[in-house]
Amino acid sequence: MRNRDASSIYILLRGALSLFYALFLPVELVYLIKGAGFDPLQLVLVGTLRQSMNFVFQMPTGILSDMYSRRATVVIGILMIGAGYLLEGLFPILAVIFSAQVFVALGTTLMNGADTAWITDEIGAEHVGPIYLRAARIGSLVSLPGIALSALLVNVRLNLPLVVSGGLIIALGIVLAFVMPERRFKPVPRQERTTVQQARHTLLTGLGLLRLRPVLLTVLGVTVFAGVFSAGFNQLWNYYLIHSFAFPALGGLTPVTWFSVIEVGIVLTNYCGLALVNRFLDTNSPRAVVIGLLIIDSFSVVSIVGFALAQQFALALLLFFLFTTASAPGLSLGQLWMNQHLDSGVRATLLSIREQVNALAQIGGGPLLGLIATQINTRAALVTSGLILIPSLFLYLRTLRDKHPRPDTIDIYQC
Numbered sequence: 001m002r003n004r005d006a007s008s009i010y011i012l013l014r015g016a017l018s019l020f021y022a023l024f025l026p027v028e029l030v031y032l033i034k035g036a037g038f039d040p041l042q043l044v045l046v047g048t049l050r051q052s053m054n055f056v057f058q059m060p061t062g063i064l065s066d067m068y069s070r071r072a073t074v075v076i077g078i079l080m081i082g083a084g085y086l087l088e089g090l091f092p093i094l095a096v097i098f099s100a101q102v103f104v105a106l107g108t109t110l111m112n113g114a115d116t117a118w119i120t121d122e123i124g125a126e127h128v129g130p131i132y133l134r135a136a137r138i139g140s141l142v143s144l145p146g147i148a149l150s151a152l153l154v155n156v157r158l159n160l161p162l163v164v165s166g167g168l169i170i171a172l173g174i175v176l177a178f179v180m181p182e183r184r185f186k187p188v189p190r191q192e193r194t195t196v197q198q199a200r201h202t203l204l205t206g207l208g209l210l211r212l213r214p215v216l217l218t219v220l221g222v223t224v225f226a227g228v229f230s231a232g233f234n235q236l237w238n239y240y241l242i243h244s245f246a247f248p249a250l251g252g253l254t255p256v257t258w259f260s261v262i263e264v265g266i267v268l269t270n271y272c273g274l275a276l277v278n279r280f281l282d283t284n285s286p287r288a289v290v291i292g293l294l295i296i297d298s299f300s301v302v303s304i305v306g307f308a309l310a311q312q313f314a315l316a317l318l319l320f321f322l323f324t325t326a327s328a329p330g331l332s333l334g335q336l337w338m339n340q341h342l343d344s345g346v347r348a349t350l351l352s353i354r355e356q357v358n359a360l361a362q363i364g365g366g367p368l369l370g371l372i373a374t375q376i377n378t379r380a381a382l383v384t385s386g387l388i389l390i391p392s393l394f395l396y397l398r399t400l401r402d403k404h405p406r407p408d409t410i411d412i413y414q415c
Contacts, residue, residue: 018139281333297396
C-alpha cells in the first residue's frame with residue numbers, strides 16, 4: 001500500500017483536510033458562544049492559546065520531524081487535531097475546550113512543515129510546485145460540499161459538525177498510517193548523539209543554512225509582515241461588514257446566512273486565483289515565484305485598503321473577493337519559495353521556524369491592531385493591516401535585483 005504515488009497521497013491529505021475543516025469552521029464560533037456560553041474574552045483566549053502553542057512547539061516539532069520521520073509526524077499530528085475537535089464538540093465545558101485547543105495546536109505544529117517537507121523529498125523540489133497548487137485548488141473545491149453539509153448538520157445539533165469532522169480527521173490519520181510512503185527521507189545522522197544533542201545539531205544546521213542563503217531571511221521577513229496582517233484582517237473583516245453596512249435584502253437572508261454565501265465566494269475566488277497562477281506562472285523558476293508574490297501582495301494591499309474605505313456594500317464585497325482571489329495562491333507560492341532554497345536534512349526545521357515567526361508576529365501584532373480598532377475604528381485597523389504588507393513589496397524587489405544564484409547543495413552536516 002505504501003508504494004502508492006506520493007503526489008496522490010498529498011492531494012488526498014490536503015483535500016480531505018479542507019473538506020473536514022469546512023464542516024466545522026463556519027460554525028465553530030457559533031458553537032463556542034451558544035453551546036459553551038463563551039464570552040468575548042474567552043473567545044480571544046482560544047485564539048491566543050493556539051498561537052502561543054504554535055510559537056512554543058513549532059521549532060521542536062520540526063526538529064523531531066527532521067530527525068526521525070516526516071510521515072510519522074504528519075500522522076500523529078492529524079490524529080491529535082481530530083481528537084482535539086472531537087473533544088471540543090463532545091464536551092461544551094470551558095476546561096475541556098481549552099484542553100482540546102492544546103491537542104489541536106500541538107497537532108497543527110506537528111503537521112506544519114512536515115507535510116510539505118515530506119512531499120518535497122518524495123517527488124523532488126523541481127516537481128513540487130504544481131502539486132502544491134493542484135492540492136490547494138482541489139482543497140478549495142471540496143470545501144464547498146463541506147460548507148453545505150455543515151449547514152445541514154448544525155440544524156440537527158449545534159455540536160454535530162465538530163463531532164463529525166473530528167471523527168473523520170481521526171479516520172484520515174489512520175488511513176494515512178497505512179498508505180503514506182516515505183522512501184526518500186534521510187534522517188539527520190545521529191553520530192552517537194543524545195536526542196538533545198541531535199536536536200541542537202539540527203537546529204544549528206538550519207540556522208547555518210539561513211546564514212549561507214540570505215534569501216531565507218528575506219522569506220522570514222515577509223512572514224513577519226504577513227503574520228501581523230493576518231492577525232488583524234482575519235479577525236476584523238466580518239466585524240467590519242456587520243457594523244459598517246446594512247446587508248441587502250436578498251430572499252430574506254439574515255447576516256449569518258450572508259456569511260455562508262460569502263464563504264462560498266471565498267472558496268470560488270480562491271480556486272480561480274490558484275487556477276490563474278497554475279496556468280500562467282512557471283513555478284519551477286524561483287524568480288517567477290517572487291514576481292508572482294510581488295503581484296499578489298500588490299493586489300492585496302490595494303484591495304484591502306479599498307475594502308476598508310468602501311462606502312457601499314457591493315463595492316466592499318467586490319474588493320474583498322479581489323483579495324481572496326490573490327490570497328490562496330499567495331500561501332502556496334510562499335511555501336514553494338522557501339522550499340526552493342532548502343536542503344532536505346533541515347527542511348522541516350526551517351519550515352517550522354517560518355511558522356514560528358508567523359505565530360510570534362500574530363501574537364504581537366494582533367493586539368495592537370485590535371487596540372487601533374477599539375480606540376479609533378475598524379476601518380483604521382483594516383487600512384493599517386493592508387499597509388503593513390507594503391514592506392514585503394520592497395523585500396521582493398530587493399530579491400529580484402539580487403544577481404547571485406542559489407548556491408549549490410550544501411553539506412548540511414558540516415555547517
